[in-house]
Amino acid sequence: MNDKLTKDMSVGALVADDFNRAKVFDRLGIDYCCHGSETLESACAKQNLNPDDVLASIETTAPEGGRAPEFAEWPLDLLVDYVLKKHHRNFHLHHEELLNLVKKVESVHGERHPELHEVRKLVEGSFEELDSHFAKEEQVLFPQFYEMYNAREEGREPAPFHCGSVAYPIRQMMLEHDTTGDTWMHITEITENFTTPTDGCASYRLMNHELYKFFENLKEHIALENNLIFPGFIRMEQE
Numbered sequence: 001m002n003d004k005l006t007k008d009m010s011v012g013a014l015v016a017d018d019f020n021r022a023k024v025f026d027r028l029g030i031d032y033c034c035h036g037s038e039t040l041e042s043a044c045a046k047q048n049l050n051p052d053d054v055l056a057s058i059e060t061t062a063p064e065g066g067r068a069p070e071f072a073e074w075p076l077d078l079l080v081d082y083v084l085k086k087h088h089r090n091f092h093l094h095h096e097e098l099l100n101l102v103k104k105v106e107s108v109h110g111e112r113h114p115e116l117h118e119v120r121k122l123v124e125g126s127f128e129e130l131d132s133h134f135a136k137e138e139q140v141l142f143p144q145f146y147e148m149y150n151a152r153e154e155g156r157e158p159a160p161f162h163c164g165s166v167a168y169p170i171r172q173m174m175l176e177h178d179t180t181g182d183t184w185m186h187i188t189e190i191t192e193n194f195t196t197p198t199d200g201c202a203s204y205r206l207m208n209h210e211l212y213k214f215f216e217n218l219k220e221h222i223a224l225e226n227n228l229i230f231p232g233f234i235r236m237e238q239e
Contacts, residue, residue, distance in 0.1 A: 005059065007051035011043050012036020014058065016227035019068035021058045022219070028054065033219040034181030036226055071224060076232045077149045079224060080142055087221040088134050095127050098210050105207045113197060115190050122190075123211070126183045133176050141169050145233050152236065166237055170230045177222045184215045 005014065011032040015022050025032045030043045044051040071079065102123050106116040144161050151158035163169050188194065194208040194215075 005055050007041040007044070007055060008039055010037050011040055012038075012223065012227040014040065015223055017072055018058075019071055019220070019223075022068070022223070024054075024058045026219075028057075030054075031181070031185070033222045033226075034178045034185075036223060071228060075149075076229060076236070077146060079229050079232075080145050083221060083224055083229070084138070084142065087217060088138065090217065091130060091134065095130075098207075098214065099124060099127055101203065101207050101210065105204050109200065109204060112199065119187060119190055122183055122187050126180060126187075129176065129180065133173070133180070136169070137173065141166065141173065145229070148233060148236055166233055170234065174226060174230065177226060180218070181222060184218060187211065188215065 011025060011030055013036075015025065015032040015036070022032060028049060029047050030040075030049075031038075035043070040054065041051045044054055071082075074082070102116075102120050106120045110116045140163070144158075144163075144166060147161075148158045148166070191208060191211065194212040196205045196208050200208075
């Protein structure tokens with residue numbers, strides 16, 4: 001962990017160094033997920049926050065609900081395992097069920113809450129994009145990551161990669177992350193931070209709870225790739 005924190009550090013690097021800081025940034029409205037390359041000073045300026053106060057907060061605030069894993073200490077292959085077996089698997093197992101819940105709430109409450117029509121369209125479109133995105137990672141990029149990691153461990157050259165450098169597909173994945181993050185920030189705004197209206201039923205509350213959980217997991221997923229996994233394999237390729 002980096003002991004010397006400064007406002008010139010990127011918010012993504014601050015979270016990558018200690019994922020417990022993510023909850024502080026979430027509370028303050030600082031986007032460490034898809035705009036993680038911004039410096040803390042720049043991100044604070046957008047939210048009218050004092051960066052020195054934010055630094056003090058992330059250094060002193062105790063983590064809620066237990067400490068986050070020390071992802072920065074994990075080997076790269078374990079990070080890829082984690083993304084595949086937690087985040088990708090969770091999406092494949094549950095996204096259709098969540099979309100069906102959104103459609104159910106839309107059908108019951110859409111007349112009184114027309115914003116639900118846009119929520120459903122955004123969620124449905126995002127899930128289609130994520131399904132394609134994950135397929136590219138699972139079938140192309142991540143197998144090459146494992147090959148690179150294993151080759152280094154075995155002291156050999158990795159097999160040739162048909163894309164040439166991993167930097168090319170990584171750049172595309174990060175652009176898709178930006179699109180996904182913007183979509184879910186828009187969903188957050190439309191739902192007023194996943195708040196259920198007073199006339200909302202139990203299914204409405206459940207939908208907002210599940211959408212909130214999905215976005216929280218998505219932010220961790222994207223932050224791991226953007227700030228630890230992708231930079232790590234780019235460095236490995238350049239060694």
